[in-house]
Amino acid sequence: MIRTTVAELLGSNNFLQDVTLKGWVRTFRANRFIALNDGSTINNIQCVVDFEKTDETTLKRITTGAAISVKGTLIESQGKGQSIEIQVNKIEILGDSNPEEYPIQPKKHSFEFLRENAHLRVRTNTFSAVMRVRSALSFAVHKYFTENGFYNFSAPIITGSDAEGAGEMFKVTTLDIENPPKNEDGKIDTSKDFFGKMTNLTVSGQLEAETYAMALGKVYTFGPTFRAENSNTTRHLSEFWMIEPEVAFNNLDDNMDLAEDFIKSVINYVLEHSKDDIAFLDGRYNQEEKTKPALQRSEMTLLEKLNFVVENNFKRVSYTEAIDILRNSKPNKKKKFQYIINEWGADLQSEHERFLVEKHFKCPVILFDYPANIKAFYMRLNDDGKTVRAMDVLFPGIGEIVGGSQREERLEVLQQKMAALDIEEKELWWYLDTRKFGTAEHSGFGLGFERLVQFTTGMGNIRDVIPFPRTPQNAEF
Amino acid sequence: MIRTTVAELLGSNNFLQDVTLKGWVRTFRANRFIALNDGSTINNIQCVVDFEKTDETTLKRITTGAAISVKGTLIESQGKGQSIEIQVNKIEILGDSNPEEYPIQPKKHSFEFLRENAHLRVRTNTFSAVMRVRSALSFAVHKYFTENGFYNFSAPIITGSDAEGAGEMFKVTTLDIENPPKNEDGKIDTSKDFFGKMTNLTVSGQLEAETYAMALGKVYTFGPTFRAENSNTTRHLSEFWMIEPEVAFNNLDDNMDLAEDFIKSVINYVLEHSKDDIAFLDGRYNQEEKTKPALQRSEMTLLEKLNFVVENNFKRVSYTEAIDILRNSKPNKKKKFQYIINEWGADLQSEHERFLVEKHFKCPVILFDYPANIKAFYMRLNDDGKTVRAMDVLFPGIGEIVGGSQREERLEVLQQKMAALDIEEKELWWYLDTRKFGTAEHSGFGLGFERLVQFTTGMGNIRDVIPFPRTPQNAEF
Numbered sequence: 001m002i003r004t005t006v007a008e009l010l011g012s013n014n015f016l017q018d019v020t021l022k023g024w025v026r027t028f029r030a031n032r033f034i035a036l037n038d039g040s041t042i043n044n045i046q047c048v049v050d051f052e053k054t055d056e057t058t059l060k061r062i063t064t065g066a067a068i069s070v071k072g073t074l075i076e077s078q079g080k081g082q083s084i085e086i087q088v089n090k091i092e093i094l095g096d097s098n099p100e101e102y103p104i105q106p107k108k109h110s111f112e113f114l115r116e117n118a119h120l121r122v123r124t125n126t127f128s129a130v131m132r133v134r135s136a137l138s139f140a141v142h143k144y145f146t147e148n149g150f151y152n153f154s155a156p157i158i159t160g161s162d163a164e165g166a167g168e169m170f171k172v173t174t175l176d177i178e179n180p181p182k183n184e185d186g187k188i189d190t191s192k193d194f195f196g197k198m199t200n201l202t203v204s205g206q207l208e209a210e211t212y213a214m215a216l217g218k219v220y221t222f223g224p225t226f227r228a229e230n231s232n233t234t235r236h237l238s239e240f241w242m243i244e245p246e247v248a249f250n251n252l253d254d255n256m257d258l259a260e261d262f263i264k265s266v267i268n269y270v271l272e273h274s275k276d277d278i279a280f281l282d283g284r285y286n287q288e289e290k291t292k293p294a295l296q297r298s299e300m301t302l303l304e305k306l307n308f309v310v311e312n313n314f315k316r317v318s319y320t321e322a323i324d325i326l327r328n329s330k331p332n333k334k335k336k337f338q339y340i341i342n343e344w345g346a347d348l349q350s351e352h353e354r355f356l357v358e359k360h361f362k363c364p365v366i367l368f369d370y371p372a373n374i375k376a377f378y379m380r381l382n383d384d385g386k387t388v389r390a391m392d393v394l395f396p397g398i399g400e401i402v403g404g405s406q407r408e409e410r411l412e413v414l415q416q417k418m419a420a421l422d423i424e425e426k427e428l429w430w431y432l433d434t435r436k437f438g439t440a441e442h443s444g445f446g447l448g449f450e451r452l453v454q455f456t457t458g459m460g461n462i463r464d465v466i467p468f469p470r471t472p473q474n475a476e477f
Numbered sequence: 478m479i480r481t482t483v484a485e486l487l488g489s490n491n492f493l494q495d496v497t498l499k500g501w502v503r504t505f506r507a508n509r510f511i512a513l514n515d516g517s518t519i520n521n522i523q524c525v526v527d528f529e530k531t532d533e534t535t536l537k538r539i540t541t542g543a544a545i546s547v548k549g550t551l552i553e554s555q556g557k558g559q560s561i562e563i564q565v566n567k568i569e570i571l572g573d574s575n576p577e578e579y580p581i582q583p584k585k586h587s588f589e590f591l592r593e594n595a596h597l598r599v600r601t602n603t604f605s606a607v608m609r610v611r612s613a614l615s616f617a618v619h620k621y622f623t624e625n626g627f628y629n630f631s632a633p634i635i636t637g638s639d640a641e642g643a644g645e646m647f648k649v650t651t652l653d654i655e656n657p658p659k660n661e662d663g664k665i666d667t668s669k670d671f672f673g674k675m676t677n678l679t680v681s682g683q684l685e686a687e688t689y690a691m692a693l694g695k696v697y698t699f700g701p702t703f704r705a706e707n708s709n710t711t712r713h714l715s716e717f718w719m720i721e722p723e724v725a726f727n728n729l730d731d732n733m734d735l736a737e738d739f740i741k742s743v744i745n746y747v748l749e750h751s752k753d754d755i756a757f758l759d760g761r762y763n764q765e766e767k768t769k770p771a772l773q774r775s776e777m778t779l780l781e782k783l784n785f786v787v788e789n790n791f792k793r794v795s796y797t798e799a800i801d802i803l804r805n806s807k808p809n810k811k812k813k814f815q816y817i818i819n820e821w822g823a824d825l826q827s828e829h830e831r832f833l834v835e836k837h838f839k840c841p842v843i844l845f846d847y848p849a850n851i852k853a854f855y856m857r858l859n860d861d862g863k864t865v866r867a868m869d870v871l872f873p874g875i876g877e878i879v880g881g882s883q884r885e886e887r888l889e890v891l892q893q894k895m896a897a898l899d900i901e902e903k904e905l906w907w908y909l910d911t912r913k914f915g916t917a918e919h920s921g922f923g924l925g926f927e928r929l930v931q932f933t934t935g936m937g938n939i940r941d942v943i944p945f946p947r948t949p950q951n952a953e954f
Binding site: 003005007022023024025038039040065066067094095096097098101102104118119120122123128131132134135138139142143146149151152153154155156157158159160161168170171172173174175177178180187188194195196197199201208211212214215216217218223224226228238239241248249409430431433434435436437438439440441466467468470472473474475476477 | 480482484499500501502515516517542543544571572573574575578579581595596597599600605608609611612615616619620623626628629630631632633634635636637638645647648649650651652654655657664665671672673674676678685688689691692693694695700701703705715716718725726886907908910911912913914915916917918943944945947949950951952953954
């Protein structure tokens with residue numbers, strides 16, 4: 001008999017059919033009712049054991065976490081809480097789970113405890129829901145871009161370039177660090193390294209993606225990127241997945257349209273395809289919010305937040321307007337901000353972004369046209385000579401979820417900006433080539449995938465939305 | 478007027494409509510006919526310039542590689558070679574391309590030359606076709622697994638474990654290598670490193686994927702993996718993308734069924750969705766084959782090879798049968814093999830795999846039940862005590878494209894095998910936990926994505942199917 005999944009059965013009303021199921025025991029009560037889960041859905045299926053016909057040794061081995069195989073008949077349930085159940089004819093224990101030792105018991109575990117058991121935490125309702133939603137979001141990303149004429153592009157992970165400028169980098173080497181080969185001058189001979197020079201882990205695939213956009217038109221990357229910064233926060237990871245679309249002939253307005261349409265589309269996909277998981281996470285989120293002091297509590301449920309993003313236009317605000325709003329804001333005047341906004345040119349901190357999004361506009365905000373000197377060299381200079389065509393998308397509770405720009409397509413301007421920042425042209429000769437040969441305006445952005453998952457699942461800590469988080473002092477598993 | 482793409486227009490017969498197109502000049506002949514490409518398809522669209530109404534300076538700037546914007550009218554073409562064309566009303570040069578300097582001229586360039594210009598090679602027909610097919614295959618992978626109930630799982634890239642056993646690893650560090658912190662005993666103090674210990678780049682996400690399969694049922698990874706081996710061949714990369722499905726409750730037969738169905742499905746997707754690119758690559762492949770000596774020439778065109786894989790069953794052969802075939806084969810008896818097969822237990826070399834696939838069976842082959850001592854510790858031991866439930870899928874021209882196995886689910890057997898190989902249990906405590914708590918039979922495999930792209934596009938060198946290849950001594954861009 002072919003094995004079926006719980007997800008398949010729960011959608012079925014083909015009663016009296018014989019089924020075979022394999023999965024893990026979530027709970028077993030009254031020596032009779034097994035809640036069986038096989039990962040295909042957040043929902044368990046109730047399997048009813050006839051304990052009089054089942055030997056006692058087997059009954060004792062039906063413990064939380066045990067893997068079992070069940071043959072039985074699908075029937076309408078007489079009990080509350082489920083419409084169908086399985087009347088078990090035969091049960092087999094595939095793998096035991098000693099209740100004295102198994103860390104994941106049917107009770108509330110702290111997220112800290114579960115992080116230390118990241119190999120087992122996906123066996124809980126919360127983490128299985130988060131990871132299924134993460135998977136659905138991932139597919140939605142590929143689907144959106146494919147249906148909109150984009151080509152997926154694999155940016156290199158190991159890079160010989162250290163001029164990407166987006167953050168601190170990890171070194172990659174095969175040299176014997178205890179006893180490295182040396183030059184005559186006593187320095188390490190990097191020509192003996194695997195790639196014949198020093199290499200790093202990428203912080204962004206953008207520069208390479210630009211070379212592909214200038215040939216294929218619309219491309220996107222979706223891969224891991226790395227930051228060696230000592231940030232121990234609830235929204236930073238040392239290793240995270242980034243989505244970076246890059247489009248030839250797009251200006252900054254097109255770029256904002258793309259970012260907004262993209263985010264709405266992938267959230268919509270999850271609302272449609274991950275109903276049960278989102279419903280569970282909505283309940284969890286709302287429970288957690290209730291434990292917070294009234295002032296910190298979210299005004300919306302998770303589902304309301306997701307629907308709000310999908311249904312409302314993102315507010316587009318220039319940096320200059322934002323500075324005016326912030327300067328005249330209550331927390332600025334009352335000196336409640338840690339960093340007081342005095343004048344145009346200030347770099348915005350997380351507290352300012354959150355004020356704009358959560359208190360002032362109360363919706364996702366796109367800030368654009370930032371001062372040139374607080375943004376990267378490759379962003380297109382405006383005619384005012386002091387701002388660049390940069391944009392950040394800010395989300396409630398998350399802060400910056402997207403950073404992007406129209407790129408500087410004029411060779412001379414780009415060269416001047418690189419010179420001013422001491423970026424050597426020979427480091428980026430290939431990047432400059434895109435401006436020498438058939439240059440054109442183009443734009444793109446980067447979206448941190450885990451921040452999107454965090455927002456969509458309502459999880460408070462980014463370490464809880466990636467299977468095995470890497471953070472300072474932590475690379476277990 | 479909204480910009481359209483060449484792909485959209487070539488499917489249109491909405492004549493006399495006004496259109497705006499942006500793209501790059503592939504060729505310009507007779508001061509009149511521009512072949513314009515925008516990356517959306519391998520096909521160019523012909524734009525006909527009225528040279529009498531266009532100023533000479535502009536005409537001179539229409540050179541290969543220049544970015545232009547064209548406004549005009551879509552009309553039926555009177556010329557040969559295309560059914561539609563654009564009668565240009567207005568042309569604007571967006572970015573020049575000096576023909577004296579632009580490396581990509583409309584002539585045949587060697588693949589070696591193009592590898593040195595990997596940032597520009599995607600502007601050629603061959604590489605744009607390869608990269609679009611790569612993108613289509615990538616989407617087909619996600620689509621197949623999503624539609625078959627799998628969840629995408631992000632395996633960690635930086636790993637604290639060096640027991641994955643699949644190959645040589647790259648070290649990842651933030652220590653100052655010139656001047657590293659030392660312990661009292663003069664050794665490097667790795668506790669001062671970013672993660673508080675030595676870390677490496679992953680060679681496989683399998684072990685972590687197994688922990689997820691034992692909760693979500695069916696999972697797959699699709700991410701970069703790394704091998705620090707000094708292999709300078711046409712089928713090895715130091716950085717490559719790997720697809721690794723892992724399924725709870727699957728045995729080796731299920732695993733073979735999955736591998737075969739999966740490969741057929743993704744190739745079918747490309748045959749259906751990338752017709753123009755595959756047709757172009759088929760022509761290129763067949764031309765190239767003609768330049769080879771008759772004996773080395775492929776008996777099939779690229780399209781025939783792809784259809785053959787989709788339409789025929791993979792031949793399943795045990796290692797023991799394969800050894801018998803090889804031992805009695807002509808090249809073995811005539812000592813034409815570099816490694817003569819004398820007895821059961823020999824590790825198969827590429828020459829043997831190619832003989833089986835290309836000469837003996839003439840179809841994709843799945844070899845299974847290999848000797849335990851030439852395979853990894855986590856493969857399930859058969860009752861004979863000397864073979865394991867391993868499988869390799871071998872493809873014509875490529876060799877091994879998939880390696881997989883049923884995993885050893887019995888805790889004691891796994892512990893014995895690890896002990897025999899001096900793998901410390903504390904290194905893989907979390908992996909052993911999956912066997913302690915709710916263990917069950919499960920299986921999976923790894924498929925090197927670039928080998929799949931190589932097979933599907935007919936490209937001879939794996940460096941030509943990934944945007945920026947990383948190989949020994951080479952991490953440019």
